Amino acid sequence: MHSHVIKSVCRLLCGLVLAAVPVALSGQSTAKPAASYSDAPSRWDFFVGYSYLSPHGTTSQGATAKAVNFGSIYSFSYFFNKYVGAQIEADEH
Numbered sequence: 001m002h003s004h005v006i007k008s009v010c011r012l013l014c015g016l017v018l019a020a021v022p023v024a025l026s027g028q029s030t031a032k033p034a035a036s037y038s039d040a041p042s043r044w045d046f047f048v049g050y051s052y053l054s055p056h057g058t059t060s061q062g063a064t065a066k067a068v069n070f071g072s073i074y075s076f077s078y079f080f081n082k083y084v085g086a087q088i089e090a091d092e093h
Contacts (some may be wrong), residue, residue, distance in 0.1 A: 041082075047075040053093055068093045 051071030058064050071093040079085035 040081070042078050045077040045079075047073070047074075049073040051091060051093065
C-alpha cells in the first residue's frame with residue numbers, strides 16, 4: 001500500500017513538471033530587435049585578385065614551363081534571397 005501511494009505521488013509530480021516545462025520555456029523567448037542596415041547581408045559581391053603561376057619541371061617531350069608573372073581572377077555574385085544566388089568566375093594568365 002505504501003509503495004502504491006509513493007508511485008501515485010511520483011506520477012503526479014512528474015506530470016506537473018512536464019506540464020510546467022513548456023510554460024517556463026515560453027517565458028524565456030524574447031523579441032529580436034529589428035536588423036539595422038549595417039547588419040543586412042549584401043546582394044552583390046565582387047572580387048578582383050592577382051594571380052601568379054610558377055610551374056616547375058619539364059614535360060615528357062623535354063619542354064620546360066615558364067612562369068606567368070601576371071594573372072587576374074574575377075568573381076561576381078548576386079543573391080536573390082537568403083538562400084539562392086548566382087556566381088560567375090573568370091581568370092586570365
